[in-house]
Amino acid sequence: MFTVTLFLWYNHVISDGEETFVERIAKDFFMRDALTVARDLPGKILVSVTPDGICSGRIVETEAYMGLGDRAAHSCRGKTPRTEVLFGDGGYAYVYLIYGMYRCLNISANVSGKPECVLIRALRPLSGTELMMKRRKTDMLTNLCSGPGKLCAALGIDRGYNGEDICGDRLFLCDDGCSPVIRTAKRVNIDYAGEAAEYEWRFLIDGSKFVSVKG
DNA sequence: CAGGCGATCACCT
């Protein structure tokens, strides 16, 4: 199994005893349109640091939400208290409660005034799997982070993370040079969005066993 | 200020 230990004071990981340097992803990565960011994120490593421990996983599935013209986007009808963070600069977490009991993690994209974001839909677990298994009450690796609600539970992300800097101390992303083959699909559970439901704005690592739903 | 509902998940058949 691929195990990673992250040392926060250096930007490197140790993978199966071999040291590999990684780059922390900076704000400019997220200051681009959400479609570009959503396509570039699969393969990158998401890291969560909490008092209980450090968890990380490789992003294997994302969706782009394009704001004002996108009927599936929460921000399509303008600014509300909930969606306020989307109207700021890219690179901040948008975390909301869905179906009364689960949370979804998005990263705001593009510049201030363009309320776009990328939904993180699934991870391949890398480090901190024991902690994630404890939080999720399952020991099945392919079921640990295979959905937006699941990965938030696994990483300990609650609504206190809304507005959190995605290049910060509690939450950040790394690039270890992985450049997987990406395929597209329609976004999930947005049947209400009319024509926008047909757009192929979901991005997955081709062949990954860790995605949420096939499509 | 009340009512409807959702960018999901787990469990059932």
Next chain:
DNA sequence: GGTGATCGCCTGT
């Protein structure tokens, strides 16, 4: 494949 859980947010009165 079908459905119930569960609650904050948004909309329309």
